[in-house]
Amino acid sequence: MKILAVDDDELIREILSATLEAHGYTDVTLAESGEDALQKIAASPTPFEGFMFDIQMPGMDGTELCQHVRQMEQYRNTPVIMITAMNNKEYVDRAFMAGATDYVTKPFDTTELMTRIRLADRLQSEARKAQAAQAAVPAATAAAAPKPPFKDPVTVKEVRGVVKSAALDNYVMLMLEQKQFAMGAFALRVPELEAVHAGSNTEEFTYVVTDVAEVISDVLVGAQAFLSYIGNGVFVCVGAKNKLPSADSMHDEFVMMLNDPDLVYCEEVATGFSAQIGDIAAPKLFEKRGDLRFLDRAVEKLNEAAAGGGRGGSGRSAFAA
Amino acid sequence: MQGMDASKAAVLEAGIARIRERFIASLEDRIESFCGLLEQLEDSATEESACLEIRAQAHKLHGICGSMGYPRMGSLAAQVEQHIDTVIAGPRPLNTDFVDELLNALLDEMEQSVDGT
Numbered sequence: 001m002k003i004l005a006v007d008d009d010e011l012i013r014e015i016l017s018a019t020l021e022a023h024g025y026t027d028v029t030l031a032e033s034g035e036d037a038l039q040k041i042a043a044s045p046t047p048f049e050g051f052m053f054d055i056q057m058p059g060m061d062g063t064e065l066c067q068h069v070r071q072m073e074q075y076r077n078t079p080v081i082m083i084t085a086m087n088n089k090e091y092v093d094r095a096f097m098a099g100a101t102d103y104v105t106k107p108f109d110t111t112e113l114m115t116r117i118r119l120a121d122r123l124q125s126e127a128r129k130a131q132a133a134q135a136a137v138p139a140a141t142a143a144a145a146p147k148p149p150f151k152d153p154v155t156v157k158e159v160r161g162v163v164k165s166a167a168l169d170n171y172v173m174l175m176l177e178q179k180q181f182a183m184g185a186f187a188l189r190v191p192e193l194e195a196v197h198a199g200s201n202t203e204e205f206t207y208v209v210t211d212v213a214e215v216i217s218d219v220l221v222g223a224q225a226f227l228s229y230i231g232n233g234v235f236v237c238v239g240a241k242n243k244l245p246s247a248d249s250m251h252d253e254f255v256m257m258l259n260d261p262d263l264v265y266c267e268e269v270a271t272g273f274s275a276q277i278g279d280i281a282a283p284k285l286f287e288k289r290g291d292l293r294f295l296d297r298a299v300e301k302l303n304e305a306a307a308g309g310g311r312g313g314s315g316r317s318a319f320a321a
Numbered sequence: 322m323q324g325m326d327a328s329k330a331a332v333l334e335a336g337i338a339r340i341r342e343r344f345i346a347s348l349e350d351r352i353e354s355f356c357g358l359l360e361q362l363e364d365s366a367t368e369e370s371a372c373l374e375i376r377a378q379a380h381k382l383h384g385i386c387g388s389m390g391y392p393r394m395g396s397l398a399a400q401v402e403q404h405i406d407t408v409i410a411g412p413r414p415l416n417t418d419f420v421d422e423l424l425n426a427l428l429d430e431m432e433q434s435v436d437g438t
Contacts, residue, residue, distance in 0.1 A: 008381075009381050009384060009385060011340055011343065011344055011347075011385050011389075012384060012385055012388075014336075014340050015337065015340055015385075015388055018333055018336035018337060018340070019333065022329045022330070022332060022333035022336070023329075056380060058377070085380060085383050085384035085399075106383070106384035106385070106387065106388070107384070107385070107386065107387020107388040107389075107392075107395060108387075108388050
């Protein structure tokens with residue numbers, strides 16, 4: 001994997017380089033600032049396959065750099081691991097909002113660092129295979145290719161607080177590790193998305209899911225929460241437990257906004273939207289740091305809430321890619 | 322170290338040892354810089370910029386110390402960094418008394434590390 005590692009501290013750059021090289025990652029480019037990184041990205045004859053950005057640097061910081069990189073078409077989905085020595089939630093939130101997919105904390109634990117790199121490597125290599133497979137399909141066949149099933153996540157882009165499922169897991173792990181605040185999560189489902197999926201193509205369905213995500217993001221704006229669409233019409237939302245709204249308090253406003261055609265535009269399927277919202281789930285005292293089972297419990301609580309509609313049963317892992 | 326054969330682990334260890342030597346060698350300059358900034362903390366015209374620079378340097382130290390085998394120094398640097406965040410977010414004029422104390426504790430630790438080598 002061709003990696004660009006950016007840190008303003010020369011010694012940190014050397015530690016990264018030495019550690020990566022010792023583990024077989026020999027194609028590593030180092031940059032000392034955000035500006036330097038952008039120059040090296042522009043000058044690179046072949047694209048980078050993974051990035052490591054220090055969050056706090058003078059001049060352009062890692063978050064701003066991440067935003068720049070995400071605006072480049074070829075790097076929209078490239079793993080970006082943020083490097084942080086800080087336990088300031090605001091910085092970390094900004095980094096994930098900017099499109100970071102994972103993090104490592106300084107001082108580095110070699111095993112942890114390499115776990116993150118290998119995970120990024122695996123994701124990147126799967127993405128490459130998928131791209132190659134897509135490129136191998138003739139255009140006519142591709143147009144006729146079956147759309148992904150309803151149970152699959154779709155990627156929602158450029159909505160505040162919306163991240164991919166894997167990035168949401170990584171964010172939660174970081175917050176749990178840092179014990180910054182009591183976390184909570186809840187899940188919500190928009191059942192009519194199933195009919196929208198059945199009656200539209202992939203692109204149209206993605207637009208509607210994106211609109212719904214935007215409405216959720218607006219409803220949660222004061223809660224500084226993150227959310228992810230995990231498939232099956234279900235979104236998982238995570239944030240500080242005491243800031244997340246209860247199901248009752250957000251339901252009516254949420255449904256009203258869902259049915260505002262200026263906010264959720266859906267011409268393919270004539271439908272009104274409803275919402276099922278689960279209670280908030282939180283980590284339990286006996287659960288270790290990094291234990292993400294409370295996210296599964298959030299989905300279970302949604303299924304319990306929706307049981308009257310006959311939608312019980314599945315867990316988050318069953319939905320997630 | 323996981324995922325590495327012994328020879329690569331030895332190469333990494335040797336590499337980290339060289340970086341550690343350079344880190345220790347950098348401590349005197351870092352101490353000198355902090356001392357200059359401590360003086361600037363005494364002047365109300367320069368205290369805020371001094372605070373921000375101390376924070377930036379403490380942040381760097383916090384990031385590197387643990388990897389270099391100086392966790393206590395890293396922890397003190399983190400305390401300086403966090404306290405300055407609180408001070409800067411607070412009212413003006415700044416109360417930098419505790420910044421001064423924390424930084425002196427960090428400087429003691431840095432000097433002991435230099436002496437220890």
